[in-house]
Amino acid sequence: MSAGAKATQRKGDTRPFAGFEWMLAGRYLRSRRRETFISxxxxxxxxxIMLGVATLIIVMAVMNGFRAELLTKILGINGHLLVQPIGSELDDYDAVAARLENLDGVKFAMPFIEGQVLVSGxxxxxxxxxxGVRETDLRKLPLVSGNVRTGTFDNxxxxxxxxxxxxLARQLGVSVGDLVRVISPNGNVTALGVTxxxxxxPVTAVFEIGMSEYDGTMAFMPLNEAQLYFNQEGIVTGIEVFTDDPDSVGTLRPKVEEGAGRPTFVTDWRQRNVTFFSALEVERNVMFIILTLIVLVAALNIISGMTMLVKDKGRDIAILRTMGATRGAIMRVxxxxxxxIGIVxxxxxxxxxxxxxxxxxxxxxxxxWMTRTELFSPELYFLSRLPADMDSGETMSVVVMAMVLSLLATLYPAWRAARLDPVEALRYE
Known part of the structure; x- marks a missing residue:
C-alpha cells in the first residue's frame, strides 16, 4: 500500500465518530471486576432515566385522560351553551329552540326544567x-340513551x-318497576303555609354514565310531568344548546344571543366549569414540573458516573493521547x-x-385485588375507571427533553477527559 493510501486511511479512521470511538465507548459500558462500582x-x-421518563409519560397521560373523560361526561349531559330568560318566564321555548337550531354550528337545542328534590326508596x-326533558331530546344524548342498563326510554x-x-338506584334499593317517592319543598300553598x-x-329506566356524581344524583322525568310537579306549567328553566364544536362557543355565543329573539342570559360550559378545569390544569402543570425533577436527578447521576469513569480511565486516556488520539476524539468517546445510557x-x-x-x-x-383496597374510588375521583390518554406531541416532548438532559449531562465529564494532560496522568504509573 502506498504512503498516500495509508495517509488517506489514517485520516478516514480518525474522522469524527469513527468506528474506534464507538468501540471504546461500548467497551467502557461493559463491566469488569475492577469497574463494578462504576457499572x-x-x-x-x-x-x-427509564423510570423517570415512564412515570412522567404515565402521569401526564392519566391527567389528560382525566380531563378528556370529565369533559366528555360533563358535555354529554349539559349543553355547550345555556340560554336562560331575562325579565319574563320562558314560555315560548319551542319557538326559541327552533330558531336556535337553525343557526350554523348548532346541533340541537333542548328545553328543560330542573329542580332539587329528595328521593326516597x-x-x-x-x-x-x-x-324534565322530552323523549326526543333525551335520545339525542347518547351518553344517557346509549347506556341504559335496565328498562327502556320507549314511550x-x-x-x-x-x-x-x-x-342512585343502588343506594335507594330500587330497580325498574319499583316506586320511588319524590319530595319537593316547593309544594302546594295552603292556609297553613307551603306544604x-x-x-x-315508577322507575322506567336505570342508566350508567360512568361518572359517579351523575350516576348518584341525576334523574330524568318527562318534561310535561316535571312542569306539573314543579308548578311550572307551560314554562321551562332554560334551553341547553349543543354545538358541533365545543371549543367554538366563544364565537357562537353572540349568534345564539341574537338568534334567541328575546332577552336572554347565555353562559357557556367554560364559564360554568372554570374553577374545576382551572384547578385540573394547575395540578397537571405542577405534576409535570415535579416529575421532571426525577429525570433531572437521573441525569445528574450520569454526571457522577461519568466523572468516576474518567478518573478511573485516566491512564487509558493518556496512552490514547500519546498514540495520536485528538482531544475531540476523547471527548466524543x-x-x-x-x-x-440516557438515550437507551x-x-x-x-x-x-x-x-x-x-x-x-x-x-x-x-x-x-392484591392489596384488598380501592385505589380509585369513584366517590373521590368522579369517574368509575382510571383513564389514560397519551398525547403524541406531549410524549415526544418528554422523550426529547430526557435525551437533551442526558446529552448535556455528559458534556462536562467528557470535556474533563479531553483536557487531561498525558504527562500528568502517566507520571506515577
Missing part, C-alpha cells in the same frame, strides 16, 4: 337533581315515570458512553410508559 452507578442512572332517602313522555342512575309536594313515580434509558422508559398506559385499568384492578 453499578451507570446501571442506576439507566434505571433512573326502601333503602333510604337521598338528594337528587330531577331534570318515556307518556310513561309518567322516572329514569335514575345506577348508583312539601310528595309524589310516587465519553459523550457517546454517557449519551448511550429514555427509549426503555417510553416503551414502559406506553405499555402501562395501554393496560392502566387492568393494572389498577390487579393492584386493588
Amino acid at each position: 453499578v452507578i451507570a446501571g442506576f442512572s439507566f434505571l433512573g 326502601p333503602a333510604g332517602s337521598l338528594g337528587a337533581l330531577v331534570r 318515556f313522555d307518556s310513561s309518567n315515570g322516572i329514569a335514575i342512575g345506577t348508583r 312539601p309536594r310528595v309524589k310516587a313515580y 465519553f459523550v457517546i458512553t454517557g449519551a448511550s 434509558g429514555t427509549l426503555a422508559g417510553f416503551v414502559l410508559g406506553f405499555v402501562v398506559c395501554l393496560n392502566i385499568e387492568s393494572i389498577r384492578q390487579a393492584i386493588s
Whole structure:
C-alpha cells in the first residue's frame, strides 16, 4: 500500500465518530471486576432515566385522560351553551329552540326544567337533581340513551315515570318497576303555609354514565310531568344548546344571543366549569414540573458516573493521547458512553410508559385485588375507571427533553477527559 493510501486511511479512521470511538465507548459500558462500582452507578442512572421518563409519560397521560373523560361526561349531559330568560318566564321555548337550531354550528337545542328534590326508596332517602326533558331530546344524548342498563326510554313522555342512575338506584334499593317517592319543598300553598309536594313515580329506566356524581344524583322525568310537579306549567328553566364544536362557543355565543329573539342570559360550559378545569390544569402543570425533577436527578447521576469513569480511565486516556488520539476524539468517546445510557434509558422508559398506559385499568384492578383496597374510588375521583390518554406531541416532548438532559449531562465529564494532560496522568504509573 502506498504512503498516500495509508495517509488517506489514517485520516478516514480518525474522522469524527469513527468506528474506534464507538468501540471504546461500548467497551467502557461493559463491566469488569475492577469497574463494578462504576457499572453499578451507570446501571442506576439507566434505571433512573427509564423510570423517570415512564412515570412522567404515565402521569401526564392519566391527567389528560382525566380531563378528556370529565369533559366528555360533563358535555354529554349539559349543553355547550345555556340560554336562560331575562325579565319574563320562558314560555315560548319551542319557538326559541327552533330558531336556535337553525343557526350554523348548532346541533340541537333542548328545553328543560330542573329542580332539587329528595328521593326516597326502601333503602333510604337521598338528594337528587330531577331534570324534565322530552323523549326526543333525551335520545339525542347518547351518553344517557346509549347506556341504559335496565328498562327502556320507549314511550318515556307518556310513561309518567322516572329514569335514575345506577348508583342512585343502588343506594335507594330500587330497580325498574319499583316506586320511588319524590319530595319537593316547593309544594302546594295552603292556609297553613307551603306544604312539601310528595309524589310516587315508577322507575322506567336505570342508566350508567360512568361518572359517579351523575350516576348518584341525576334523574330524568318527562318534561310535561316535571312542569306539573314543579308548578311550572307551560314554562321551562332554560334551553341547553349543543354545538358541533365545543371549543367554538366563544364565537357562537353572540349568534345564539341574537338568534334567541328575546332577552336572554347565555353562559357557556367554560364559564360554568372554570374553577374545576382551572384547578385540573394547575395540578397537571405542577405534576409535570415535579416529575421532571426525577429525570433531572437521573441525569445528574450520569454526571457522577461519568466523572468516576474518567478518573478511573485516566491512564487509558493518556496512552490514547500519546498514540495520536485528538482531544475531540476523547471527548466524543465519553459523550457517546454517557449519551448511550440516557438515550437507551429514555427509549426503555417510553416503551414502559406506553405499555402501562395501554393496560392502566387492568393494572389498577390487579393492584386493588392484591392489596384488598380501592385505589380509585369513584366517590373521590368522579369517574368509575382510571383513564389514560397519551398525547403524541406531549410524549415526544418528554422523550426529547430526557435525551437533551442526558446529552448535556455528559458534556462536562467528557470535556474533563479531553483536557487531561498525558504527562500528568502517566507520571506515577
